[in-house]
Amino acid sequence: MAQEFLEMPDKDGFFGEFGGQMIPPELKAVMDDIANAYEEVRNSREFQDELSDLYTHYVGRPSPIFYAKRLTERQGGARIFLKREDLNHTGAHKINHCLGQALLAKHMGKTKVIAETGAGQHGVAMATACALVGIPCEIHMGEIDIAKEHPNVTKMKILGCNLIAVTRGTKTLKDAVDSAFEEYLKDPKNFLYAIGSVVGPHPFPKMVRDFQSIVGKEAREQFLQRENKLPDVVTACVGGGSNAIGIFTEFLPDESVKLVGIEPAGKGLDTPDHAATLSLGTKGTLHGFKCYNLQDEKGNPLPVYSIASGLDYPGVGPQHCYLKDIGRVQYEAITDEECLDAFLVLSRIEGIIPALESSHAVAYAMKVAKELGPDKTILVNLSGRGDKDADFIANYLGIN
Ligand SMILES: Cc1ncc(COP(=O)(O)O)c(C=O)c1O
Known part of the structure; x- marks a missing residue:
C-alpha cells in the first residue's frame, strides 16, 4: 500500500477516479508547462536546498510537538499532542506551500502571482x-471574509499585495476562486495562479501536497523520538485539505495509525449551513478537477457555510476523496458550537489561541479522548493561530 500512495497521482493527475484536468483545451498546454516545470524543480537539488533553507531560517521549522497536559487532564483519556x-x-501551515509556489514562479519567470484566500x-x-522572492502579488478575497478577517487584510496590504474585494455571489471563498481564476485567464502564460490548497487541476493537488508533506515527515519522526511509538490517532481539519494531507501523507503506510479528517458541520449537518463535503457531497467537477462536491441537481456548487472562513469551500482535494473511498482516512464533522468551545478551552487551559479552522480538529480530539482511554495518544495538527479571529470572536461572544 505504501508504494501505491507514493506513486500517486498518475501521469494525468488522478488519485483513483478523482482529480485530473477538467479545463478548457487552451489551458491544457499551460497546466502541462507548470507540471513539467514542477517535475524539474522537484528533482533539482538546488531548488530543494533553497526551499529547505527557507523552511529552517525563514519559517522556523521544524515546528514543535507540544504535549497538551492540562487539556488531557481535563478531558480524562487519551493523551493529546499538538503539532504547532x-x-x-x-501563523499557519500555508507558508509551506506558498514558498514552494513563489520559488516555482521565479523559476518559470512569471510576472505576477494571483491567489484567492478565505481566512x-x-x-x-x-x-x-x-x-x-520579489514578484508582484494579487489576492482575491470575498467581502464577507474581508470584514471577518480584518487583521489579515491589513497585513496583506502592508506586505504590498494588490487586494481585490470580491462582491459577487456568496462573497466568500468559492467566489474568490472564480474571480482569481478569471484574472489568471487574462494571461496564463505570464501569470501563476498559486492555489491555496490541494485543489484545482493537476499538478496543483500533487504540488501543494508535496510542499505540505514536510509537516508529517517532521511529526512522525518527532513523535517516535519522544514516545518511542507512533500516535494512535492523527487528526486535522479539512477545508480544501492541505494541512490534513500534509500531516497524513507520511503516516499513510502505517496501518496502526488511524487518520481522521475533520470537516465543518457549521450549524448542523441537518441544516443547509455547513461545508461537510466528504460527509454529504456527491461526485462532480469543480474548479478544474473531479471531487466530492456540495452541489445541486444541475451540478452547480451550493452555498456553503462555516464559522471558519478557511473551511468554507464546496469541494475538497482529490486525494481526500480517494482516501475516503478506500477507507484509509475517516472523515467526521464538528459544529460551530463545538469549535467555539474548543477555541476557548485551548486558549484558557493551555494559553494557545488556535485558528477557528484548527479548533475543529482540537474539538474532535476533545470529543474522543475519553472513549479512547489513557493508554492511547492523539496527535492534532494545529494548522494555525487564532490572532486573525480574535476580533470576530470578541464580537460574536460580546466580550469586547
Ligand atoms: C489555519 C488554517 N487551517 C486550515 C485551513 C484550511 O485549509 P486546508 O484544508 O487547505 O488546510 C485554513 C485555510 O485558510 C487555515 O487558515
Missing part, C-alpha cells in the same frame, strides 16, 4: 512569499 504549525512565520492565511503567506 501555528508557530510558523505568518486570509493563504493570502498573507502568499503576499509574504512574493515579497521575499
Whole structure:
C-alpha cells in the first residue's frame, strides 16, 4: 500500500477516479508547462536546498510537538499532542506551500502571482512569499471574509499585495476562486495562479501536497523520538485539505495509525449551513478537477457555510476523496458550537489561541479522548493561530 500512495497521482493527475484536468483545451498546454516545470524543480537539488533553507531560517521549522497536559487532564483519556504549525512565520501551515509556489514562479519567470484566500492565511503567506522572492502579488478575497478577517487584510496590504474585494455571489471563498481564476485567464502564460490548497487541476493537488508533506515527515519522526511509538490517532481539519494531507501523507503506510479528517458541520449537518463535503457531497467537477462536491441537481456548487472562513469551500482535494473511498482516512464533522468551545478551552487551559479552522480538529480530539482511554495518544495538527479571529470572536461572544 505504501508504494501505491507514493506513486500517486498518475501521469494525468488522478488519485483513483478523482482529480485530473477538467479545463478548457487552451489551458491544457499551460497546466502541462507548470507540471513539467514542477517535475524539474522537484528533482533539482538546488531548488530543494533553497526551499529547505527557507523552511529552517525563514519559517522556523521544524515546528514543535507540544504535549497538551492540562487539556488531557481535563478531558480524562487519551493523551493529546499538538503539532504547532501555528508557530510558523505568518501563523499557519500555508507558508509551506506558498514558498514552494513563489520559488516555482521565479523559476518559470512569471510576472505576477494571483491567489484567492478565505481566512486570509493563504493570502498573507502568499503576499509574504512574493515579497521575499520579489514578484508582484494579487489576492482575491470575498467581502464577507474581508470584514471577518480584518487583521489579515491589513497585513496583506502592508506586505504590498494588490487586494481585490470580491462582491459577487456568496462573497466568500468559492467566489474568490472564480474571480482569481478569471484574472489568471487574462494571461496564463505570464501569470501563476498559486492555489491555496490541494485543489484545482493537476499538478496543483500533487504540488501543494508535496510542499505540505514536510509537516508529517517532521511529526512522525518527532513523535517516535519522544514516545518511542507512533500516535494512535492523527487528526486535522479539512477545508480544501492541505494541512490534513500534509500531516497524513507520511503516516499513510502505517496501518496502526488511524487518520481522521475533520470537516465543518457549521450549524448542523441537518441544516443547509455547513461545508461537510466528504460527509454529504456527491461526485462532480469543480474548479478544474473531479471531487466530492456540495452541489445541486444541475451540478452547480451550493452555498456553503462555516464559522471558519478557511473551511468554507464546496469541494475538497482529490486525494481526500480517494482516501475516503478506500477507507484509509475517516472523515467526521464538528459544529460551530463545538469549535467555539474548543477555541476557548485551548486558549484558557493551555494559553494557545488556535485558528477557528484548527479548533475543529482540537474539538474532535476533545470529543474522543475519553472513549479512547489513557493508554492511547492523539496527535492534532494545529494548522494555525487564532490572532486573525480574535476580533470576530470578541464580537460574536460580546466580550469586547
Ligand atoms: C489555519 C488554517 N487551517 C486550515 C485551513 C484550511 O485549509 P486546508 O484544508 O487547505 O488546510 C485554513 C485555510 O485558510 C487555515 O487558515
